[in-house]
Amino acid sequence: QQQVKQSPQSLIVQKGGISIINCAYENTAFDYFPWYQQFPGKGPALLIAIRPDVSEKKEGRFTISFNKSAKQFSLHIMDSQPGDSATYFCAASGHTGGFKTIFGAGTRLFVKA
Amino acid sequence: EADIYQTPRYLVIGTGKKITLECSQTMGHDKMYWYQQDPGMELHLIHYSYGVNSTEKGDLSSESTVSRIRTEHFPLTLESARPSHTSQYLCASSPGLAGVNEQFFGPGTRLTVL
Numbered sequence: 001q002q003q004v005k006q007s008p009q010s011l012i013v014q015k016g017g018i019s020i021i022n023c024a025y026e027n028t029a030f031d032y033f034p035w036y037q038q039f040p041g042k043g044p045a046l047l048i049a050i051r052p053d054v055s056e057k058k059e060g061r062f063t064i065s066f067n068k069s070a071k072q073f074s075l076h077i078m079d080s081q082p083g084d085s086a087t088y089f090c091a092a093s094g095h096t097g098g099f100k101t102i103f104g105a106g107t108r109l110f111v112k113a
Numbered sequence: 114e115a116d117i118y119q120t121p122r123y124l125v126i127g128t129g130k131k132i133t134l135e136c137s138q139t140m141g142h143d144k145m146y147w148y149q150q151d152p153g154m155e156l157h158l159i160h161y162s163y164g165v166n167s168t169e170k171g172d173l174s175s176e177s178t179v180s181r182i183r184t185e186h187f188p189l190t191l192e193s194a195r196p197s198h199t200s201q202y203l204c205a206s207s208p209g210l211a212g213v214n215e216q217f218f219g220p221g222t223r224l225t226v227l
Contacts, residue, residue: 038153040153042220043203043219043220044203044216046216049215091216100158105155106154
């Protein structure tokens with residue numbers, strides 16, 4: 001019940017295209033759904049996050065779509081750029097479980113120039 | 114930029130050595146975490162702490178130990194390093210607030226055990 005399932009494992013997108021990464025969760029007590037971006041040799045950093053009381057959040061080229069009834073959320077990267085090439089982790093956390101963050105397995109994105 | 118620091122950044126040691134990986138944060142966060150990660154792969158939680166004198170084992174079994182004597186400091190110790198411990202170790206902290214629980218990660222320590 002604590003899992004977060006992420007797909008795809010890897011993704012290749014042409015420059016200017018849309019990158020879409022999907023995640024599904026099971027625990028309805030989660031109340032915070034962040035996406036982290038990690039470049040090689042660095043720690044992950046928060047990219048964008050959403051709470052379950054909204055269905056969409058947009059920050060620049062990055063959008064989270066959230067479907068509470070389906071227990072799914074996704075990251076859309078519009079106009080993908082080579083500089084977006086990184087590993088992306090979805091995650092979920094909540095008061096249940098003491099605010100531990102449950103991470104998805106990660107998606108390696110490569111944007112071709 | 115997150116105020117969380119890890120030292121050393123890189124460490125190459127021989128089998129059987131005792132090592133301590135340092136992690137410090139200046140944000141006053143009560144919650145701190147250690148993750149083990151092979152490059153570009155899953156993050157595995159190995160230890161966490163909810164405050165001073167509080168430590169718990171994570172989801173991935175680890176032979177390492179941690180301590181939390183001060184809020185800002187969360188070191189990880191391996192008593193006898195082995196080649197199977199070769200990995201990247203990431204430290205993180207978070208405010209642990211309902212609806213807002215961003216994890217701030219350090220740059221990581223890349224450990225190689227020969």
